[in-house]
Amino acid sequence: MAEAQAAATGGTAAMDRGRTWVVLYLATTGVVILLMMVFGLLMRLAQSEWIVLDPAVFYQLLTVHGIGMVGIAALGGIAILWHFLSAHVPLRSAALAINLVLFLVGVVMILWAVFIGGFAPAWTFLYPLPAISGGVWEPWAGVLDLTGVLLIGVGFLILCLEMGRAIVASQGGLGRGLGWHVLFGGSTDKPPAPTVVAGTMVVIVTTLALVAGATIVVMTILNLLFPSLAIDPLFAKNMIYFFGHVFINATIYMGVAAVYELLPRITGRPWKASRVFLGAWTLSTTMVLIIFPHHLLMDFAMPRWTMVLGQVLSYVNSFPVLAVTGLGALAIVHRSGIRWDLVSTLLLIAMFGWMAGVIPAVVDATVSVNYVMHNTLWVPGHFHFYLLLGLLPMIFAFMIHLARDEDVTARGGDLTAILYLLFGLGFVAMFLMGGWASVPRRWAVHMPEWLVWDRIATVMAAGVIVLAGVFVAIFLARIPRLLRHG
Amino acid sequence: MTVQTLSLLVSLAAIVALAAVFLRVRALSHTPVDYPPLLARAYRLGRIALWTMVVVGLPVTVWLLRYMPHTTAAAVADPQVVNVSSTQWFWEFDRESVEASKPVEFHVTSTDVNHGFGLYDPSGRMVAQVQAMPGYINVMTHTFEAAGDYRVLCLEYCGLAHHAMESVITVTAAGGSNG
Known part of the structure; x- marks a missing residue:
């Protein structure tokens, strides 16, 4: 289909370059994910008291692990979305090249700032922590780190604008990309493909998130350079959580293109954009932008109505995922005669991880629960659930799919995926148990009564890394062939 | 029962129920049937799930707002x-x-x-x-x-x-x- 689209747009060579860049994106994603996982393992080992880490080093690892995983989730997610979206709308792969260069330059700056400059404000860099470190780092490290973050954000913004341009040019507008002409206009025109709908949603929400993120990053840099330029801490917190919440959620909406495109090819059953499907995506587009106050439920200075919105709409936001997208994935494989293999099993795990990960998130978005569980290990429990068992299986499935030359014939290997699921479940369950036991998140040193959860989590994390390493190795081993054949 | 324990049990029950659905679908997936009738049934189930979440869940989450600190x-x-x-x-x-x-x-x-x-x-x-x-x-x-x-x-x-x-x-x- 991609080749047909390329031929139709007169750009076979451009399509080939796009595919090459997608391969490079995935290679970078695989290597960085493994590195970030190792950083995570080191932190769990230190909390388990199995190794000794200087707290300063622990918090540096925490900072890099957080920002690194957010960034690489987006890089891997965008590789999936770009690959499948390019079969529906004509994309210019120069944007991919610019973004990757900016991403890599930004990563070097962040690593320099953190490991040389000692900058460790966590990925959230809540104002005014970047400027008030208690003598641990100098302002230059903060400026260097945040400039790196800004470059990465600009790169992703360029990608979003390019995808938005292509969708507008080919579909006639972003509203038509979301299928509003069918949903609200009663049009009998063919609705857009599910991947186009997902791509349109990603363009809208990610662009807004990146603009908000860039704004607060620039303001924080200015504060570091000119301390008299103060920022309201509550405003800064709102901006950071709006950016962070929307951006990390968008990564899974990028990755779901793999589910929409591959499950129909594997089962021979089409995934059509029905009116219910279109309604669900429009609801998700709206909800993901307005539910971020659930990160600020313990900021009692926030207006009360934002708390009500944060709780009620977080629950409503689970409707499209649980009742439409998840159900659609289950329907397409149910009694389909599918022969399960590594790719299809990873995709099924991804849908389970996404749907199941929503559950502890909704529970924590309830104010009375948040009152005793916010900023405990429950929080990393729910976001590791849908990133480790939702997004990453989508990325790994796509890697294996490319490594198999996009041939969807079943080739076994599902046992590896099931092992990944079991170790992953064990790992996130220990975060959730830590939350139940009131263990605070982001602590370099844990109390003796918490070690049991830490130690089981450490063993599970090691298993996850080994299996993730297998998936990445399968892909990396095929890269020379993939690059040779385009 | 503490809020933490109740939260854990509710989450665990929902996740186990969801896992059971996935395992059931996977176990039955090998025998093919016609897709259109199956899809129609899935849509019906989806509507039931959605209305259950609206009619049961939404009042519950609104009711829980009375415990706002x-x-x-x-x-x-x-x-x-x-x-x-x-x-x-x-x-x-x-x-x-x-x-x-x-x-x-x-x-x-x-x-x-x-x-x-x-x-x-x-x-x-x-x-x-x-x-x-x-x-x-x-x-x-x-x-x-x-x-x-x-x-x-x-x-x-x-x-x-x-x-x-x-x-x-x-x-x-x-x-x-x-x-």
């Missing part, structure tokens, strides 16, 4: 007041002892960066929390049910010694304190 501060008459100030990496209180069974109003702020004021009961279970922010005073009302030493831990990452930012508030039995 933000609403209690203004409603309490003659509370015990504790002014809490946080600084990298220590807590300061204008009183370190309060009485059980009588509302305590914590006025929480920060002199530098964001911190998190987390109250832990003697068994190590968190009973309340609020953010400590520079430039803001967050008011949290909590009534201690039992006497004992309640630890205060920092729940918002605040730099190098975040994990060491601890203190204690002593809660005395009702009617027998300086509160």
